[in-house]
Every structure is written in structure tokens, then in C-alpha cells.
Amino acid sequence: MPDETTITFYRDGEHFIEVDPTGRYGRYNDLLGSGAVKKVYMAFDQKEGIEVAWNQVRLGRFSEDPSLINRIHSEVQLLRSLKNKYIITCYSAWKDEERNTINFITEVCTSGNLREYRKKHRHVSIKALKKWSKQVLEGLEYLHTHEPCIIHRDLNCSNIFVNGNTGQVKIGDLGFAAIVGKSHLAHSIIGTMEYMAPELYEEDYTEMVDIYSFAMCLLEVVTMEIPYSECDSVAKIYKYVTTGKKPQALNKVADPEVKAFIEKCIAQPRARPSASELLKDTFFSELGDEETDVTRA
Structure with missing residues (x-):
């Protein structure tokens, strides 16, 4: 060898x-x-x-x-x-x-993953964060409306990748993805704990777990803090998530529109909007029809 x-x-x-x-x-x-x-x-x-x-x-x-x-x-x-x-x-x-x-x-994405990129660039406008978010949702919409339906199950900022010269982001690392077909139901407990939706632990969930994870990603890029970093063990994260206790980082979101959008995405599964619905949300109205691939406002 x-x-x-x-x-x-x-x-x-x-x-x-x-x-x-x-x-x-x-x-x-x-x-x-x-x-x-x-x-x-x-x-x-x-x-x-x-x-x-x-x-x-x-x-x-x-x-x-x-x-x-x-x-x-x-x-x-x-x-x-x-x-x-x-x-x-x-x-x-x-x-x-x-x-x-x-x-x-x-x-290859020239600028690594979104977590590293955000740490490197600490001063980013809300408009730029919205552009990144919209692109992630576009990717999720593609997966969730794919025939058969695909649930990513491990969406977090370390497997969203960035081309920094264009501001384009892409979803990667589909190693934990579930192909669920018409039932849209998956059962295995899998993912990165800080980003896992509470219903995922009940071993009976749909693609809405990706919407929850997306919200945790948005929370991280806004606050530059990994959700539930106040917890000193996985057991404590599990307890917080399954009892509906929200991450402390949510209190650090100063923009009320951003905070409301995140909370909408971590609502109970039946109340959680789909990726397609979120893409039509007024949260993205300031972007208009312009390309989301370029971060320059």
C-alpha cells in the first residue's frame, strides 16, 4: 500500500x-x-x-x-x-x-463550512444572513419535495458550505439522510444533539425535523454561539430539548423579526412551516427577486 x-x-x-x-x-x-x-x-x-x-x-x-x-x-x-x-x-x-x-x-466550496466562515467574518448584515438562510431553505425544499422525499437529519453549520467570493451556500454531508417516500416518516434517532428536534427522540418524525435544525443554524449564525452551549453534558441537552426549554442563545437575538422567524421554525411539528412556505415568508421580502448568491447588499 x-x-x-x-x-x-x-x-x-x-x-x-x-x-x-x-x-x-x-x-x-x-x-x-x-x-x-x-x-x-x-x-x-x-x-x-x-x-x-x-x-x-x-x-x-x-x-x-x-x-x-x-x-x-x-x-x-x-x-x-x-x-x-x-x-x-x-x-x-x-x-x-x-x-x-x-x-x-x-x-469544493472555497471558504469551508458556515461555522468557520461566520467566525472569520464577525460583522455581517441581517440581509446577508437572510440570503444564506434562503439558500439553505431552497436546498431543503429540493430534498423535501424530491421523489422520494429525503430528510437530511443532520443539518448544522458544519455541513453547510460556503463559496465566499459569491456568497453562495450549499448543503453537504448527507450521510445520515433518510429516504422516506410517501409516508414522510422516519424512525431512527440520529443527528447532532444541539440541532435535533424534540420529536426526533420519539422515533416518529417527518422532514419537519430539518426545519427545526435550520432554525438552530440561523440562531448560530446570528449569535455566533452554538445552541445549548450552556449545557455541560449531552444528558442536559436532551432534557432541555425534550421538555421544550429553548436555548439561551435565543435571548441574545436582538432583532425581533429574526427572533420571531426562528421561533416559528421551532414550533410544534404540526405548526412548523414547510421549507416551501418559509420561502414565501415576509422575512425574505426585502430580498425581492434579486439573486441570493451574492452577499453584497
Whole structure:
């Protein structure tokens, strides 16, 4: 097996660590991000002449967890089937038998995830935050009205990605997504605890859990504070969420319109508006018909 630090000189001195089976994509050693399951590297698409992201999962680490491997396969297949400008695009996927890895090539967002981007840019207008929010809702509307219906289930600011030069945001990391079809019902308890809707713990929920998570994302970008950061344990977060206790960060939202919009999105599931309904909300009226892809007011 090639050593991780080995440089492969490929085509006229281009420094790639490895290339895909077709020779189209070359991976660099520059790490863009790393999670519990996969690592994401900078790569290059030689056919189109663009930078891309090379997502890699080392299967040896999960040999005793076939369900996780199946979930990774499902994410790749799901990603490849989705076509929406607010969802990360997947270009190619394959299993490397020699290295025992699953690899998939996705578009790369130049500015990382929304959490990092917001920390870097502390002074952002409400109008810009609305533009980001509208794009996330556009992506959720696509998933929720897809045939079959798709629930993301793990929407948070670390898996919403940003192209900072255009202000465009895209939803990624669909590894926990549930394809629910006509019933619109899912049952597994899954997600990131601070963003999980209370009904999710009851193991009987719909795509409305994504609307709740979206509200927690908006709360985070407005206050620059992760929801329920006042809790010192997951048990306390669980208690707060399931008993309807709202995160303290909500009290820090100075703009009454923003606060009311967030509260609308975390209402009881039956009272929670859909993504399609929220996109028609007066909250976005100041944006008019202008493009939401550019943050410059």
C-alpha cells in the first residue's frame, strides 16, 4: 500500500498523492477537513481544469461495522442522484480495493463550512444572513419535495458550505439522510444533539425535523454561539430539548423579526412551516427577486 506521504509524479510533474482509476482526478496531500468517518482532500479535475474535493473513507477502520459502510455507500449513491445548486454536487465515486477505501469526488466550496466562515467574518448584515438562510431553505425544499422525499437529519453549520467570493451556500454531508417516500416518516434517532428536534427522540418524525435544525443554524449564525452551549453534558441537552426549554442563545437575538422567524421554525411539528412556505415568508421580502448568491447588499 502506498505510504500517505509518497508523492506520485503524474503527467508533466503534477504532484499527486494518488489518481482515480480513469486518471481524470488527482489528489493532493492538502487536507480540507476531517471527521469521524472520512477525510476530505484538495484535488484537481484535469478534464475541466477545476479544483475539487476528494472525500476518502478508510474502510479498514470500520471493518466491524458493516452498517456504517452501507451508510457511506448510500450517501454516495444519494449524492450522485441529486441535482440542485444548493446541494453539494458529486461527480464520481469508486472503491479502491488495493487501498481498501471508498472515494468520491465532490465540488469544493472555497471558504469551508458556515461555522468557520461566520467566525472569520464577525460583522455581517441581517440581509446577508437572510440570503444564506434562503439558500439553505431552497436546498431543503429540493430534498423535501424530491421523489422520494429525503430528510437530511443532520443539518448544522458544519455541513453547510460556503463559496465566499459569491456568497453562495450549499448543503453537504448527507450521510445520515433518510429516504422516506410517501409516508414522510422516519424512525431512527440520529443527528447532532444541539440541532435535533424534540420529536426526533420519539422515533416518529417527518422532514419537519430539518426545519427545526435550520432554525438552530440561523440562531448560530446570528449569535455566533452554538445552541445549548450552556449545557455541560449531552444528558442536559436532551432534557432541555425534550421538555421544550429553548436555548439561551435565543435571548441574545436582538432583532425581533429574526427572533420571531426562528421561533416559528421551532414550533410544534404540526405548526412548523414547510421549507416551501418559509420561502414565501415576509422575512425574505426585502430580498425581492434579486439573486441570493451574492452577499453584497
